[in-house]
Amino acid sequence: MSLLVVGLSHRSAPVSVLERAALNADAQIKLLQDTVAAEPATEAAVLATCNRIELYADVDKFHAGVAELSTLLAQHSGVGLDELTPYLYVHYEDRAVHHLFSVACGLDSMVVGEGQILGQIKDSLAKAQDLHSAGRLLNDLFQQALRVGKRAHSETGIDRAGQSLVTFGLEQLAAGGDVQDWARGKKALVIGAGSMSSLAAATLARAGVGEIVIANRTPDRAERLVEILNDGDDADVLARAVPMDAVPGELTRADVVVSCTGATGLVLTGEAVATAVQGRLADGAPDVGAGRGTVAQPGAGGVPPVFGSGAALGGTIARGVTESGTGLGSDENCPLDLSAVQQGFSVAGEAAVAGMDAATLEQHAAWVDNGTVDRREAARPAPEADAELITALAATVATVGRIPERRKPEPVVEAPRPAPVLFLLDLAMPRDIDAAVHRLTGVRLVDIESLAEASADAPMAADVDQVRRIVADEVAAFGAALRAAHITPTVVALRTMAADVVASEIARLEGRLPALDDKHRSEITQTVKRVVDKLLHAPTVRVKQLAAEPGGAGYADALRTLFDLDQEAVAAVSRAEGADDESENSKNRGPA
Numbered sequence: 087m088s089l090l091v092v093g094l095s096h097r098s099a100p101v102s103v104l105e106r107a108a109l110n111a112d113a114q115i116k117l118l119q120d121t122v123a124a125e126p127a128t129e130a131a132v133l134a135t136c137n138r139i140e141l142y143a144d145v146d147k148f149h150a151g152v153a154e155l156s157t158l159l160a161q162h163s164g165v166g167l168d169e170l171t172p173y174l175y176v177h178y179e180d181r182a183v184h185h186l187f188s189v190a191c192g193l194d195s196m197v198v199g200e201g202q203i204l205g206q207i208k209d210s211l212a213k214a215q216d217l218h219s220a221g222r223l224l225n226d227l228f229q230q231a232l233r234v235g236k237r238a239h240s241e242t243g244i245d246r247a248g249q250s251l252v253t254f255g256l257e258q259l260a261a262g263g264d265v266q267d268w269a270r271g272k273k274a275l276v277i278g279a280g281s282m283s284s285l286a287a288a289t290l291a292r293a294g295v296g297e298i299v300i301a302n303r304t305p306d307r308a309e310r311l312v313e314i315l316n317d318g319d320d321a322d323v324l325a326r327a328v329p330m331d332a333v334p335g336e337l338t339r340a341d342v343v344v345s346c347t348g349a350t351g352l353v354l355t356g357e358a359v360a361t362a363v364q365g366r367l368a369d370g371a372p373d374v375g376a377g378r379g380t381v382a383q384p385g386a387g388g389v390p391p392v393f394g395s396g397a398a399l400g401g402t403i404a405r406g407v408t409e410s411g412t413g414l415g416s417d418e419n420c421p422l423d424l425s426a427v428q429q430g431f432s433v434a435g436e437a438a439v440a441g442m443d444a445a446t447l448e449q450h451a452a453w454v455d456n457g458t459v460d461r462r463e464a465a466r467p468a469p470e471a472d473a474e475l476i477t478a479l480a481a482t483v484a485t486v487g488r489i490p491e492r493r494k495p496e497p498v499v500e501a502p503r504p505a506p507v508l509f510l511l512d513l514a515m516p517r518d519i520d521a522a523v524h525r526l527t528g529v530r531l532v533d534i535e536s537l538a539e540a541s542a543d544a545p546m547a548a549d550v551d552q553v554r555r556i557v558a559d560e561v562a563a564f565g566a567a568l569r570a571a572h573i574t575p576t577v578v579a580l581r582t583m584a585a586d587v588v589a590s591e592i593a594r595l596e597g598r599l600p601a602l603d604d605k606h607r608s609e610i611t612q613t614v615k616r617v618v619d620k621l622l623h624a625p626t627v628r629v630k631q632l633a634a635e636p637g638g639a640g641y642a643d644a645l646r647t648l649f650d651l652d653q654e655a656v657a658a659v660s661r662a663e664g665a666d667d668e669s670e671n672s673k674n675r676g677p678a
Contacts, residue, residue: 088148089223091182092155092174093133093140096196099173101535105516107163107170109134110348117141117162118219124158126151129221131214131228133189135206136251136282136346136515136534137196139163142182144223152176184561186227190235191553192244196538197254198550199244204235205281226568234560241556243549251513251537252286252344256293258532258540259342259509269293272341276300277333277353279307282513284314286344291315291323295342298325301333303347337362337508344511345518356522359508359529366507367528506530566635573633573642577626579651584618 094107109117114132121130121143129144141159145151156174160167177185185194190207192199211228214220220228238244253265260268274295276287279302287298298315302308308327315325328336337343337358345353504527512519512533523531592611596602602610625645633641646653 088145088151088179089142089182089227090145090148090151090155091140091142091177091185092152092159093138094170094173094175095138095140095194096534096538097194098175101515101517101538103165103170103173104137104139104534107139107159107165108350108515109139109163110350113162114213115217117158118214118217120158120162121155122219124154126154129214129224130219131210131224133186133207133210135203136513137538138189138194142186142224142227144221148178180561180565183227183564184557186231187234187557187560187564188554190231191238191557192235193550193553193557195251196534197251200250200254201235201239201245202250202252202282202285204232207231207235209281223568227564230560230564234557237560238553238556242552244553250285250289252282252289252511254540255344255511255513255532255537256289258537259511259530261530266293269295269342271296273297273339274299274342274344275333275336275340277330277343277345277518278302278347278514279304279311280346280348282346283344284311286346286511286513287311287315287325288318290342290344291318291325295323298323299336299340300325300327301330301336302327303330305329334358334362338366340508342509342511343519344513346513347518349514349518350516352520353514353518354510354520354523356520356526359510359520359523360526363508363526363528367504504528569633569635570630573630573645576642576645576651577630580626580645580649581622583649583651584622585615588614588618 094104096104099107109132114134117132118130121127121141126145126147127143128146131142133140133142139159141155143151143155145155156171157167159174160170163170186207188194189203192201192203195203207228211220211225211232214224214228256265256269269290270293272295274287274290274297276283276290276298279300283300283302287300290298300308300311300315302311305327312325312327315323333353337354338361340362343354347353507528508530510519510523510529510531512531515534517533519531519533521531521533521535523529588611591614592607595610596607629641629645645651
């Protein structure tokens with residue numbers, strides 16, 4: 087049997103696909119049951135988080151396993167197989183082990199180094215154990231992954247490379263400022279009471295918010311979380327629980343909202359958020375960090391028009407006579423930099439437009455229309471002069487490339503948005519909060535998609551390399567132990583067969599020598615056993631060493647063939663060991 091994982095995550099699929107493929111608790115249970123019922127798989131576990139869905143299985147056929155697991159994921163996610171396939175990844179054997187260990191260490195997380203994934207892996211293992219879909223392989227794999235993740239966090243500074251998704255989200259809401267300064271005294275509304283929501287509530291309490299309201303569909307879980315927050319020694323915060331139908335009213339009072347539920351539809355619509363902030367917009371400082379300003383139109387709101395009748399681009403009103411008293415024909419405020427052009431160049435415009443860029447042409451037309459140029463026939467040069475000027479213009483263009491501009495168009499001004507009065511953090515997958523909220527004035531929304539964008543260029547800490555080395559070492563050790571364990575039932579079956587042969591021969595000896603006393607019978611028995619043990623010791627030790635190396639799986643088959651071992655006897659040993667492992671796992675299984 088071989089380890090196989092098929093899945094998709096924020097690294098392989100867009101958020102829109104992850105949202106649609108998200109599995110609720112019931113769907114995860116049904117997926118596990120259908121996977122172990124399928125022909126290629128004997129064990130299965132599902133790792134489903136806000137940004138990944140992965141199906142692990144012990145399969146006997148690679149290609150059939152990939153096809154079956156992919157089909158099951160598509161069926162239970164509701165996303166068509168043709169649409170889902172381009173976003174799926176497949177890992178097999180050692181690569182599958184390497185992938186899960188990397189996930190456990192936070193190397194594959196949206197925020198590198200976050201530790202929330204360890205709890206999610208533990209939950210996945212507990213669910214598979216409860217459904218009896220995890221056998222020896224997946225039990226060993228997931229338990230070792232938890233140990234590797236804890237080792238990475240304790241032996242390295244991977245925690246400095248990243249934070250939990252909650253912490254990173256709050257930092258994005260604070261727009262680069264100190265989270266504690268930003269959160270101090272605010273009223274927070276947390277929607278949901280699961281592991282992620284509980285972490286968010288605890289993080290907000292430590293950050294110094296003044297009040298936390300917990301809304302959840304199951305009142306008992308909300309009340310339990312409130313008790314934990316109120317009894318906590320590390321934070322002075324007032325916490326209370328409310329039913330879900332109280333959320334619209336609480337939304338009008340809240341400064342910060344964190345939502346992470348298992349709902350399949352929107353929990354907060356754009357209309358609900360817009361209603362909550364209506365009349366709350368402050369007249370204070372603009373939201374410098376918003377990054378989503380509205381464009382002010384020229385001529386409106388105090389923004390000077392780019393072009394307009396009677397407005398000279400240099401800021402001087404020029405109709406017929408300029409402020410300097412110069413009459414018609416003056417070049418004052420002309421948009422062309424005449425000093426950079428050869429002398430004799432006509433400012434009337436007719437000979438100047440050749441090769442002129444569009445912006446300058448439009449400025450020059452506005453300047454001419456405003457009457458700053460004498461367009462009377464008497465003021466115009468003769469055609470011969472025009473020809474000379476055009477030749478001079480061509481030479482100028484050949485030298486400088488184009489007609490220089492004196493002034494450029496007025497820049498388009500972005501009006502700053504008002505400072506946010508409501509901060510929203512959506513950690514759910516699929517999303518709880520309507521993405522249209524991004525466009526609302528006075529609101530800052532951070533969701534999974536914007537977190538992915540913000541973390542894409544996050545610097546990798548030097549400790550990440552150390553964690554990668556830990557993962558590589560642990561993968562090698564796990565693979566060696568797995569391959570060695572694969573041959574153990576064969577070795578046990580061999581030694582059992584040898585013991586049976588010894589017992590048979592001693593019984594035959596007693597039949598031939600009935601007068602043999604107990605002392606001599608015992609000595610003969612021990613001597614025969616020592617001979618057999620010494621003959622088997624070196625081969626069994628060596629075969630375990632060879633089997634632990636890459637490509638060593640064939641040594642078990644060779645041992646069975648050489649000693650003509652009964653395949654059913656080997657299988658019986660494997661089943662017995664598996665039953666013992668399951669009993670031990672059930673005994674040691676703690677709360678998820």
